[in-house]
Amino acid sequence: MITAKTDSPTRAQISSPEDALLKRARAIHERVITLDTHIDFAPANLVGEQNYTQRLDTQFNLPNMIDGGLDGLFFVVYVGQTRETQSPEALKAPGFERAYKLALEKFDAVHRFTREIAPDKIELALDAADVRRINAQGKKIALIGVENGYPLGEEIAYVKEFYDRGARYLSLTHNGHNQLADSHTGERDGWKWNGVSPLGKQTITEMNRLGIMVDVSHASKDSMMQTAALSKAPIIASHSGVRARCDVSRNMDDEQLLALKQTGGVFQAVAYGGFVKTTKPDSPERSAARAAARREFDLPDPKSPGQHARFQAALNQLSDDQRAEYRRKRVEIDKQYPGDPPATVKDFVDHIDYAVKLIDIDHVGISSDFDGGGGVIGWNDASETFNVTLELVRRGYIEAQIEKLWGGNLLRVMEEVQRIAGDLQK
Ligand SMILES: [Zn+2]
Numbered sequence: 287m288i289t290a291k292t293d294s295p296t297r298a299q300i301s302s303p304e305d306a307l308l309k310r311a312r313a314i315h316e317r318v319i320t321l322d323t324h325i326d327f328a329p330a331n332l333v334g335e336q337n338y339t340q341r342l343d344t345q346f347n348l349p350n351m352i353d354g355g356l357d358g359l360f361f362v363v364y365v366g367q368t369r370e371t372q373s374p375e376a377l378k379a380p381g382f383e384r385a386y387k388l389a390l391e392k393f394d395a396v397h398r399f400t401r402e403i404a405p406d407k408i409e410l411a412l413d414a415a416d417v418r419r420i421n422a423q424g425k426k427i428a429l430i431g432v433e434n435g436y437p438l439g440e441e442i443a444y445v446k447e448f449y450d451r452g453a454r455y456l457s458l459t460h461n462g463h464n465q466l467a468d469s470h471t472g473e474r475d476g477w478k479w480n481g482v483s484p485l486g487k488q489t490i491t492e493m494n495r496l497g498i499m500v501d502v503s504h505a506s507k508d509s510m511m512q513t514a515a516l517s518k519a520p521i522i523a524s525h526s527g528v529r530a531r532c533d534v535s536r537n538m539d540d541e542q543l544l545a546l547k548q549t550g551g552v553f554q555a556v557a558y559g560g561f562v563k564t565t566k567p568d569s570p571e572r573s574a575a576r577a578a579a580r581r582e583f584d585l586p587d588p589k590s591p592g593q594h595a596r597f598q599a600a601l602n603q604l605s606d607d608q609r610a611e612y613r614r615k616r617v618e619i620d621k622q623y624p625g626d627p628p629a630t631v632k633d634f635v636d637h638i639d640y641a642v643k644l645i646d647i648d649h650v651g652i653s654s655d656f657d658g659g660g661g662v663i664g665w666n667d668a669s670e671t672f673n674v675t676l677e678l679v680r681r682g683y684i685e686a687q688i689e690k691l692w693g694g695n696l697l698r699v700m701e702e703v704q705r706i707a708g709d710l711q712k
Contacts, residue, residue: 311679314688315672319421321358321693322668323431323455323554323651324503324525326658329395332361332403339404343602345656345667348407351426354671358417358427358693360524363392363453364658365437367462367469377465382439389437393430393451400428410452413704414697431501431524434460435467435489442485445492454700455524456493457501458486458509467509470535481508487516494518497707499699502526502546503536503556510542519706520550520699525653525660527561528637536561540644547645550702552695554651555637557674558660562629562637572623579615583608594659631664635677638691647687651696 301309325346331338341349346359365385368376375381400410408426411417420427430452436459438444448456458467463478466486472478482490490513493500500517501524502510514521523546529537538546538553546553556562568576580587583604588597601609641650654660656668664673678688 307679308676311676312672314679314685315355315675318675318685318689319357319417319427319693319697320355320671320675321360321417321427321429321651321696322356322654322656322671323360323522323696324362324433324556324653324658324660325359325656325668326362326364326433327392327395328657329391332395332399337403338399339407343598345654345661347668348404348426350668351671353669354667356426356668356671357421358411358429360429360431360455361392361396362431362433362524362658363389363396363448364433364460365389365392367434367436367460367464369462379439382437382441382465385434385437386439386444389432389448390451393448393453396428396430396452412452412454414701417693417697429454432456433501433504433524434458434464435486436460436464438466438489440465440485442488442492445489445498446496449496449498453498455499455501455522457503457524458482458489458505458513460504467513468506469504469509470506472506473535477506477508479509481506481512482516490516491518494703495707495710497704499703503554506535507539507542510538511545514542514545514549514551517549518710519703520552521546522551522696522699523553525554525556525558525655527556527558528640531637531640532561532564534561534564543641543645547649550649550699552649552651552699553641553645554653554696555634555641556653556655556660557629557631557634557662557665558655559629559662560659562662563633565628566626568625569623572619572625575619575623576616579612579619582615583612585612627663629662631662631673631677634662634665635674635681638678639681647690648695648698650691651693652691 338347341347365388368381370376400408408428409420410428411420417427432453435456459469461469461471463469466489467482468477468479490500500513500521502513502521503523503526527537529539585600586593586596588594
């Protein structure tokens with residue numbers, strides 16, 4: 287039935303193209319499963335009195351996750367690499383033992399968090415079917431990845447132990463070579479194995495047999511290429527950038543991306559500012575002004591290695607007035623001595639675009655590295671997760687593609703890795 291409309295629409299009824307785009311992006315973000323494959327944590331933030339059920343001063347926590355419409359994450363059991371130059375026992379029993387204990391503490395924290403502290407809000411998933419079931423139940427999804435094979439020591443049996451504790455991916459290395467493989471840091475420091483060690487090769491075989499995804503983030507190019515050739519199952523890069531867009535050793539060049547694709551795997555682009563965009567160094571005037579402001583408030587330099595967390599903690603120790611005063615000074619410095627702007631969501635999505643063009647939509651995914659140094663302007667904590675989807679929609683990605691990027695591809699790889707493990711165990 288046609289009715290004559292005499293009223294002209296009110297302002298609210300006219301939606302601008304931008305409103306329509308926002309609405310479409312929100313609906314897509316709501317419908318697809320959004321998985322972030324790399325989030326770091328301190329065990330205390332999972333099992334302490336102050337924990338992730340509250341809005342802590344961390345990039346990731348459950349309230350931020352809910353606000354940002356992030357459905358699932360890999361909690362990363364990360365153990366830093368003690369180098370042989372730091373301790374002669376780094377790659378001997380005492381070093382391995384120490385690392386192993388740290389890893390167990392992190393596994394235990396994830397289990398306690400999901401089983402005892404927030405079982406009504408989040409649940410541990412062990413396979414892709416779990417991910418879909420937990421999501422359908424309206425709960426958040428926790429998975430476990432291991433960053434650095436160092437804590438495995440020389441005990442191949444620990445690979446199974448980590449699998450039994452829930453690990454579904456494991457990277458051979460972190461920063462610095464270990465008993466399994468060379469790290470990307472060899473570009474600066476030189477090589478130990480020229481790729482994967484004999485023990486590392488056995489470890490890959492064992493991961494294939496059990497159904498743990500082999501993660502090549504942090505590995506050297508030789509380690510990565512050898513892993514791609516050796517692995518009987520698809521491999522992943524849980525959090526890496528595109529080297530053609532930002533030339534740092536942590537990122538992957540085109541040859542590596544194509545080799546990863548060959549395995550059927552997935553490259554999870556990382557929103558880590560320093561791997562997204564190479565920023566020009568600060569001018570001497572800007573550096574001096576910033577250092578003076580920090581000195582005034584007794585703050586360490588967040589850009590020195592390993593100091594980011596200490597800087598955050600020291601900032602939190604200040605009174606509200608002091609913190610406001612420090613921030614006011616920072617704004618003033620930015621005005622007087624502008625720095626090269628840091629990486630944004632747009633810069634980050636440029637990496638996704640590049641990878642999609644090179645290795646196809648089926649082999650690319652998304653990761654933040656929150657609370658491990660990750661974050662870009664616009665996606666600087668889990669509450670801003672929607673901005674990534676919005677930027678993808680803005681660039682013309684359709685829902686089926688966004689679904690793949692946000693976890694569909696990763697789940698496909700997880701299923702494939704588990705299927706191959708089943709075959710290998712027969
Ligand atoms: Zn990392």
